[in-house]
Every structure is written in C-alpha cells, then in structure tokens.
Amino acid sequence: MKILVIGGGISGISAAKVALKFGHEVTIVEREDRPGGLMARIANCRVGFKTFFDEIKDEPRIRFFTGCNVVSSKKKDGAFIVELTNGKVIEAQKIIIATGLSLYEPEIKGKRIVSSLEYDTLIDQKNDIVPTDLEKIAFILCFGSRGRDYPLCSSVCCSYTLRQIKWTLMRKKPEITVFYNDLRFFGQEFFLEHLFRNSGVRFVRSNSRNIEEDSDSVRIRYFSEGKVKEERFNYVILTNALRPNPELIRLSKIFGFSLNEYGFVKENTPLCTDVKDIYACGGSLEPMNIKDSILTGFAAGYLASEDENQEKHKSKVYIIENQTLNLEKDSGSVFVFYLGTDDPYSKMFYEYFSSVFCRLATELKEKGKTVYIITKNLIIPAYGEIEYEEARRKGVVFIHLEENERLRINGKIVSIEGGRDLEVEADRVVTMEEMVDNLKDLEILCFFRSEPQLRWSPTKWNNERFHVGFARYPREKRWELREYYAALAEIVIESQSKNFPQVMEDRCSGCGSCKNSCLSGAIQLLSREVMLSVFGPYLKTKQPVAQINTSLCLGCGLCASTCPSQAIEFDTMKTSTDRLPVQENLL
Amino acid sequence: MQMIDTEKVFEYSGYKKEDFSVCLGCKICASVCTLNDIGENVNPQEILISIFLGKVLNTHPLVRLCTSCYRCTDSCPWSIRIPEVIRALKEISQKEESFGKAFRSSIKIFGRIYEPYVILKLSSVLLRKGYIKFFPKWIEYFSLHLPHFVRRD
Numbered sequence: 001m002k003i004l005v006i007g008g009g010i011s012g013i014s015a016a017k018v019a020l021k022f023g024h025e026v027t028i029v030e031r032e033d034r035p036g037g038l039m040a041r042i043a044n045c046r047v048g049f050k051t052f053f054d055e056i057k058d059e060p061r062i063r064f065f066t067g068c069n070v071v072s073s074k075k076k077d078g079a080f081i082v083e084l085t086n087g088k089v090i091e092a093q094k095i096i097i098a099t100g101l102s103l104y105e106p107e108i109k110g111k112r113i114v115s116s117l118e119y120d121t122l123i124d125q126k127n128d129i130v131p132t133d134l135e136k137i138a139f140i141l142c143f144g145s146r147g148r149d150y151p152l153c154s155s156v157c158c159s160y161t162l163r164q165i166k167w168t169l170m171r172k173k174p175e176i177t178v179f180y181n182d183l184r185f186f187g188q189e190f191f192l193e194h195l196f197r198n199s200g201v202r203f204v205r206s207n208s209r210n211i212e213e214d215s216d217s218v219r220i221r222y223f224s225e226g227k228v229k230e231e232r233f234n235y236v237i238l239t240n241a242l243r244p245n246p247e248l249i250r251l252s253k254i255f256g257f258s259l260n261e262y263g264f265v266k267e268n269t270p271l272c273t274d275v276k277d278i279y280a281c282g283g284s285l286e287p288m289n290i291k292d293s294i295l296t297g298f299a300a301g302y303l304a305s306e307d308e309n310q311e312k313h314k315s316k317v318y319i320i321e322n323q324t325l326n327l328e329k330d331s332g333s334v335f336v337f338y339l340g341t342d343d344p345y346s347k348m349f350y351e352y353f354s355s356v357f358c359r360l361a362t363e364l365k366e367k368g369k370t371v372y373i374i375t376k377n378l379i380i381p382a383y384g385e386i387e388y389e390e391a392r393r394k395g396v397v398f399i400h401l402e403e404n405e406r407l408r409i410n411g412k413i414v415s416i417e418g419g420r421d422l423e424v425e426a427d428r429v430v431t432m433e434e435m436v437d438n439l440k441d442l443e444i445l446c447f448f449r450s451e452p453q454l455r456w457s458p459t460k461w462n463n464e465r466f467h468v469g470f471a472r473y474p475r476e477k478r479w480e481l482r483e484y485y486a487a488l489a490e491i492v493i494e495s496q497s498k499n500f501p502q503v504m505e506d507r508c509s510g511c512g513s514c515k516n517s518c519l520s521g522a523i524q525l526l527s528r529e530v531m532l533s534v535f536g537p538y539l540k541t542k543q544p545v546a547q548i549n550t551s552l553c554l555g556c557g558l559c560a561s562t563c564p565s566q567a568i569e570f571d572t573m574k575t576s577t578d579r580l581p582v583q584e585n586l587l
Numbered sequence: 588m589q590m591i592d593t594e595k596v597f598e599y600s601g602y603k604k605e606d607f608s609v610c611l612g613c614k615i616c617a618s619v620c621t622l623n624d625i626g627e628n629v630n631p632q633e634i635l636i637s638i639f640l641g642k643v644l645n646t647h648p649l650v651r652l653c654t655s656c657y658r659c660t661d662s663c664p665w666s667i668r669i670p671e672v673i674r675a676l677k678e679i680s681q682k683e684e685s686f687g688k689a690f691r692s693s694i695k696i697f698g699r700i701y702e703p704y705v706i707l708k709l710s711s712v713l714l715r716k717g718y719i720k721f722f723p724k725w726i727e728y729f730s731l732h733l734p735h736f737v738r739r740d
Contacts, residue, residue: 146611147664181613208618209662223617223630393605397639400612420633422640 332427
C-alpha cells in the first residue's frame with residue numbers, strides 16, 4: 001500500500017516510521033526546505049529530531065519531497081491521485097495529515113521585547129556569547145491565546161518556558177521572573193518548578209499589557225499582592241501562542257474533510273477525519289507537545305496501516321480506564337471546590353481534577369446551586385479551555401489564589417489568608433487532596449506525560465507492558481483511544497527491532513555499576529563458579545556476573561556506556577563507532 | 588459596604604451577566620488602568636469578583652474615580668466592559684429618579700437627548716404630576732358654558 005504523509009514534522013515522521021514497519025511505501029511532502037517543522041526550530045530539540053529522523057532516512061521505501069506543496073487531488077479506483085507543485089504526481093491509498101501548528105507572533109515586539117523562539121536563538125548553545133546585559137529577564141505567558149478571538153490554550157508555552165529557564169541558567173544566572181495566569185505543567189515538571197522556585201526564580205500570578213521599551217531596559221507595570229508595581233527588565237520574553245495552521249484550510253478544500261470552528265481538523269472517530277482513508281495527527285488536531293505529537297503520529301500511522309494481528313498485540317496493552325467521579329449529591333445549596341495542593345505528587349492530578357471539577361460545577365450550577373471553585377492552579381489545556389469558558393459563562397465563580405495566599409478550611413467556613421478578606425460559608429467543601437485519596441489503589445505512572453522516555457517511546461514501560469489511559473497519565477477521555485492505538489503501533493515497532501545489550505561473561509568483573517545505572521531494573525547480579533589459582537592449586541569460588549532480563553530491558557544502552565570494563569556489547573554502539581552518541585540534554 | 592441585589596447591577600449595565608463572568612482573573616486590566624498612572628492602587632477585577640460573590644463595593648475608589656477610558660476593555664483578552672459595570676454601580680448608588688433615568692436611556696439609545704423620546708418615556712409621570720395636561724388650555728374655557736354643578740371649579 002502507498003501512504004502519503006503531508007508534513008515532515010515530528011508527527012509526520014513518526015507516522016511514516018510505523019507505516020514503514022508495516023512494509024508500506026511512504027511519501028512525505030514537506031513545505032519547507034528541510035524537515036523538522038516547529039520542533040527543529042527549538043535549538044535544543046534539533047538533535048533529538050535528527051536522531052529520530054536518521055532512523056528512517058535511509059530506508060529504501062521512503063520518498064521525501066521538500067519545498068513543495070499539494071496542488072490538487074482526484075479519487076480514482078479507491079486511490080488518491082495527488083499533484084504536487086514541483087510537477088510530480090503521486091498515487092496513494094491512504095493520506096495522513098500532519099501539517100502541525102503555526103506560531104502566533106505578538107504584535108508588540110522590539111529589540112528587547114522578544115518572542116520565545118527568538119529568545120531561543122539568543123541563548124542557543126551554538127552562540128559563543130550570550131548578550132552581556134542578560135541580568136534581569138521576565139517571561140510573560142498567555143500571549144495570543146485564551147482570549148475571545150482564540151479561546152484555546154496552547155498547552156505547551158508553560159512547559160516550554162520552564163525549559164527555557166533551565167537553558168538560560170545553564171549559560172548565565174540572571175534574575176528571572178515569570179508572569180503567568182495558570183502554570184500548566186505536567187508530570188515531572190512540577191519537580192522542576194519546585195527546584196527553580198528554591199533557586200530564586202520568581203513566579204508572579206499576574207499578567208500585564210503595560211510594557212514599554214527604552215534604549216536599555218523594558219518597563220513592566222503589573223498588579224500583585226494588592227499593589228501596583230513597576231519593574232525594569234533587560235529582556236522581556238513573550239510566549240508564542242500556537243494557532244492552527246492556515247494551510248489546513250487549503251488542504252480541507254482539496255481533500256474535502258471538514259474543520260472545526262477553531263480551525264483544527266474535526267475528528268470523526270479518534271484520528272480519522274470525516275473523509276474515508278484520510279487520517280490526521282499531531283498539531284493538526286489540537287495544540288500539543290512533542291511527545292503527544294509522536295504519540296498521535298504513531299497512532300495515525302497504525303490506523304492507516306491496517307494491522308492484521310491486532311488481537312495478538314492487544315494482550316500487551318495495559319489499560320486503566322478513566323475513572324468516573326461522582327459526587328454524592330448533598331442537599332446543600334453552596335458548594336466550594338478547592339483545586340490546590342502543596343504535595344508535588346498530588347500535583348500530577350491537577351489536569352484530571354481541573355476538568356472533573358469544572359464539569360461537576362457546571363452540572364451543579366445548572367441545578368440552581370451556588371458553586372465556587374477556588375484555584376491555586378487550573379490545568380485544562382487545549383479544548384479543556386472551552387469547558388472552562390462554559391463554566392464561567394454559566395456563572396460558576398472562580399477565585400484564583402495568588403502566590404502568597406492560602407486557603408483555610410474551618411468546618412464549613414472557607415476563608416482566604418493573605419491579602420484579601422474573603423469568607424464563604426459552604427455546605428460542602430470538596431478538596432482535591434480528598435479526591436486523590438480515593439485513587440490511591442490505582443497504579444499510575446505520574447511522570448509519563450511530560451518527559452520523553454528513552455528511545456522516544458510514549459507508552460512503553462517494558463517489552464511486555466505498554467501503558468494506556470489513566471495508568472499513563474490522568475487526563476481527558478479523548479486521549480484514551482489515541483494512546484491505545486499508539487501503544488499498538490509501538491508494539492509493532494518494538495517487535496521487529498530486537499536489539500538488546502549483551503554481557504560478555506568472561507570480561508565481566510561483577511562490579512554492579514550496570515545494575516545501578518539501569519532505569520528499569522532489568523539487570524540482575526548472578527553468581528557463577530570460577531576456578532581460581534593463585535600460586536598453587538585451583539580453587540572453586542563464586543563470582544558475581546551481570547545478567548540482562550530482556551523482557552524488562554528498554555534498550556537504552558546506559559549499561560553499555562557505564563560499564564568500566566566494556567563488557568557489555570550493544571549493537572547500535574557497535575555499528576556507529578564513527579559518530580559517537582551525542583551527549584544530548586535530557587528533558 | 589452596601590447590600591444591593593447583584594443581578595440588578597448587570598441589568599443596569601445593559602449587558603448580560605455572562606459577558607462579565609468570562610473573566611480569567613489575569614489582572615491585565617489593573618496593569619493598564621489610568622487611575623494607576625496617577626498613583627492609585629486599584630484592580631478593576633476586584634469589583635467583578637465582589638459582585639459575583641454577592642457583594643457590591645460602593646466604597647471602592649474605582650466607583651468614585653473611574654474615568655471610563657475603556658483601556659481595560661481594550662487590552663482585556665475577553666473584552667470585558669468593566670466601565671459599564673462601574674457606571675451601573677454609580678447609577679444604583681444614586682437615588683433613582685425618573686427624569687434622570689429617561690434622559691440617560693435617551694442618551695444610551697440615540698447618543699443625545701431626543702425630546703420626543705424623553706416625553707414619551709416620561710408621559711405618565713408628567714401627567715400624574717400635572718406638568719402636562721390631556722387637553723389644551725382653551726378647552727377649559729368650554730366648561731364656562733356648562734351648568735354650574737358639572738363644573739369642577
């Protein structure tokens with residue numbers, strides 16, 4: 001079968017990767033001169049994309065067209081006949097749309113007011129010198145999103161800002177301030193946030209549009225802790241909001257699939273457009289981060305490839321379905337929901353409980369009750385923002401706590417400590433921590449959403465187990481099936497590449513350093529009998545030796561690189577001795 | 588602090604409640620407010636929140652000082668018209684007068700005082716209080732021709 005992938009970004013490449021594993025012929029059409037899309041524009045992700053792309057670059061069944069675009073399409077005998085701008089005509093049975101997102105450039109920009117991708121080039125590690133006056137900088141979030149003209153949340157700006165703080169601190173130690181509305185972090189990022197807070201990064205729950213640029217500084221006026229404050233910064237970084245790609249409108253006219261009101265592809269069933277044999281993935285569905293783009297890319301590639309052994313692979317997928325949370329309907333009339341916790345582990349549930357609380361609050365409000373939601377942090381990325389807007393419109397009262405404010409719950413009276421005096425008498429107070437306690441028995445891998453696992457596998461835990469749904473990360477229901485197909489795709493990818501490190505037993509000294517380095521605990525130390533002779537007769541002694549359990553092994557190669565006596569052999573290291581693996585910054 | 592029916596505030600502002608309840612709480616309005624240029628410490632969002640909570644802050648400096656410059660609306664991501672709420676608060680805190688009401692609603696609809704509209708709106712009050720009469724003055728002289736017991740005075 002022939003498959004056409006429109007868009008050579010990370011999700012398009014990962015869709016192509018799955019389709020190639022199934023033995024299909026893949027054509028990738030990319031508008032720009034080089035593949036990579038938005039991911040390759042981030043300096044620290046460029047290497048990551050390259051390693052990902054290099055895996056499929058030299059396959060014989062792949063064709064790559066850069067600098068061209070789709071002109072027209074005809075359907076003939078169940079196949080699309082697509083014409084490109086460079087005059088080539090491609091026949092394809094299935095089409096995967098992976099056009100990605102487009103950047104929103106803020107209107108107010110100057111020499112010192114830069115957008116986040118421009119700032120990325122400033123602190124790029126390729127530059128020998130960072131600007132000398134990088135002493136006090138500010139990040140302003142939610143620029144060009146979560147407004148009336150574009151209501152969706154970009155869902156990656158907060159995380160990306162966190163990475164940029166890290167990359168900045170690696171080069172220089174400026175004073176950093178972050179102006180935010182909600183800090184929408186996922187998984188492990190909460191620990192990173194905790195770390196940065198302790199190291200002096202200031203987070204201010206306030207936003208500002210009063211920004212003026214001078215020759216040597218930028219003045220920002222903002223309102224925080226009951227006072228108007230003015231500060232000068234050397235650089236101000238405005239985040240780039242992510243908007244739907246305008247190219248989608250043209251493509252929807254050519255292929256005939258429909259878009260939703262925000263300009264993204266309308267999903268009929270997960271990842272399928274309403275035209276048969278056309279699939280969508282990555283940023284053409286909603287604003288999402290790199291890992292989710294890979295995930296949806298895998299899933300779309302899998303759906304387009306039509307797996308025959310789906311039943312066989314199903315057994316490896318480990319699903320915990322989304323929990324339905326029903327509040328016992330009390331007779332009271334005033335409800336208070338509190339979304340906030342100090343425990344970094346409980347913070348993982350922010351995303352799930354934000355949407356659950358919003359939904360419950362809207363239901364209660366429709367019954368004529370008075371509902372307050374007091375939030376420390378409200379995380380409902382992408383389409384969740386629509387739910388949030390609806391709840392606000394219905395009349396649910398949202399009270400946002402500032403950094404210095406805390407909630408005190410005293411029986412039925414809820415009051416806010418800190419700047420403002422506010423007291424609510426509630427019949428029922430629902431706190432997030434109380435709800436998290438109900439989920440204690442479930443097995444949940446909290447770190448899985450945000451951090452790229454080794455070898456770019458979004459759902460893999462080990463070779464026998466692929467986590468999907470609530471187990472992977474508690475989030476919105478629409479992701480459950482996407483993750484499920486991605487897991488099936490990954491099983492197919494993994495089943496064909498059996499590449500595990502091997503221990504050369506005669507060299508192994510049994511020091512155990514590989515055991516300590518292994519992330520998934522796949523290495524055991526066994527004892528074996530050795531004959532020893534030291535100035536005399538042979539003696540039988542026992543010596544430890546490392547053994548690798550292949551069902552648990554991720555194939556990351558960390559053991560091979562840490563082994564002091566080079567007793568572990570790993571195939572990928574062997575074949576690419578000329579290009580040593582780049583010490584890439586994790587995260 | 589004075590307790591006023593909060594639904595009334597939205598009614599007076601001329602917009603629906605949900606036009607104001609979409610507030611995200613980002614405090615952009617406070618950062619651009621004109622009053623903060625001249626040394627006040629005001630946050631227009633406080634007024635919205637207090638109304639949603641069922642209280643009306645009449646003593647808030649914004650109610651007194653707001654210049655209705657609409658800078659907050661201009662930079663608000665949801666274009667919330669906070670000056671309209673403040674105007675409604677100002678109106679409610681004053682004693683209600685039917686004359687003022689008619690003049691104000693005339694300005695709201697036509698942008699100026701359109702007298703036919705004002706008189707139509709006020710007709711019942713004017714008639715009741717005797718400012719205008721049903722019949723012209725000369726009709727009263729007709730009564731001179733009527734018998735004495737029918738005449739009023």
